[in-house]
Amino acid sequence: MARYSFTSALVTGASSGIGWEYAQELARRGTEITVVARRTERLDELAKGIRNVKVNVITADLCSEEGVAAVEQRLAESPVELLINNAGADGGGGAFAARPPEQEAGMVRLNVLALVRLTRAVVEPMVAAGKGGILNVSSLAGDQPLRGFVTYAATKAFVSTFTEGLAAELRGTGVHVTLLKPGYVYTEMNPNGPDPSSLSGRFWLTPQAVAKASLDAVERGRLMSVPGLHYRAASGLVNALPHQLVRAVVSRVDPSGS
Numbered sequence: 001m002a003r004y005s006f007t008s009a010l011v012t013g014a015s016s017g018i019g020w021e022y023a024q025e026l027a028r029r030g031t032e033i034t035v036v037a038r039r040t041e042r043l044d045e046l047a048k049g050i051r052n053v054k055v056n057v058i059t060a061d062l063c064s065e066e067g068v069a070a071v072e073q074r075l076a077e078s079p080v081e082l083l084i085n086n087a088g089a090d091g092g093g094g095a096f097a098a099r100p101p102e103q104e105a106g107m108v109r110l111n112v113l114a115l116v117r118l119t120r121a122v123v124e125p126m127v128a129a130g131k132g133g134i135l136n137v138s139s140l141a142g143d144q145p146l147r148g149f150v151t152y153a154a155t156k157a158f159v160s161t162f163t164e165g166l167a168a169e170l171r172g173t174g175v176h177v178t179l180l181k182p183g184y185v186y187t188e189m190n191p192n193g194p195d196p197s198s199l200s201g202r203f204w205l206t207p208q209a210v211a212k213a214s215l216d217a218v219e220r221g222r223l224m225s226v227p228g229l230h231y232r233a234a235s236g237l238v239n240a241l242p243h244q245l246v247r248a249v250v251s252r253v254d255p256s257g258s
């Protein structure tokens with residue numbers, strides 16, 4: 001039984017993948033949506049396909065100061081009941097010493113700074129109203145250091161720690177915070193994912209399933225959403241094992257293949 005419902009939401013990174021599915025799922029639940037990304041044509045296509053609720057489009061590059069400021073301004077003018085900080089990038093992977101410095105910094109601006117700024121923009125009015133929801137998209141990549149995705153994993157560790165801390169601070173205010181930590185999902189972020197019918201493909205998730213599971217968690221007022229039983233087990237194990245052991249194991253594996 002749902003405990004919370006929202007009449008309006010803003011979703012970052014809605015032009016593809018999990019964010020696109022958030023928009024579809026929110027529309028099914030009757031929530032008016034504001035969608036944010038850089039690719040206007042994809043956002044327009046999304047808006048055109050949704051008939052039952054109003055869809056507002058904002059084209060913004062959340063790596064830039066102007067882009068973040070434009071979304072902050074919209075949130076100040078038209079407050080929303082639910083913020084979904086979903087936009088994120090992993091930079092494609094590769095050894096840190098060889099990665100383009102600007103791309104590494106861009107990942108921090110998008111995955112960390114934009115998320116903090118937009119959260120700050122909504123949290124005060126939500127607390128004043130005594131209601132609201134914030135869903136931050138992290139990753140299981142943030143549960144441990146990751147060779148080949150050093151900066152990406154660190155940004156997601158930030159998102160997880162930030163979100164759990166914020167949830168603790170906001171307890172009792174009526175504002176609910178949820179942390180999504182997906183494993184592998186079939187989206188543009190993983191253009192070379194395995195065939196879904198292969199053995200490894202069975203471990204991958206669809207963006208539809210991830211969006212639905214995490215929105216259900218939000219509606220139930222849950223702090224944590226880790227879709228997929230196998231991923232919940234893996235996350236539980238990584239967090240239960242001594243960190244030194246986890247570090248020793250992950251230092252031998254490079255998921256980027258670099």
Ligand SMILES: NC(=O)c1ccc[n+]([C@@H]2O[C@H](COP(=O)([O-])OP(=O)(O)OC[C@H]3O[C@@H](n4cnc5c(N)ncnc54)[C@H](OP(=O)(O)O)[C@@H]3O)[C@@H](O)[C@H]2O)c1
Nearest residue numbers: 013015016017018037038039062088139184185187188189
């Ligand atoms: N796929 C996975 O396996 C996986 C696993 C764990 C966590 N995640 C997380 O899930 C979230 C969504 O990723 P996804 O898998 O759905 O990937 P995706 O299909 O590549 O979607 C990423 C979204 O972020 C937007 N975006 C990227 N850079 C942006 C920028 N500078 N400004 C504004 N928007 C920007 C993209 O839109 P534009 O390009 O149009 O700007 C796109 O809508 C990310 O936070 C990711 O870290 C994904």
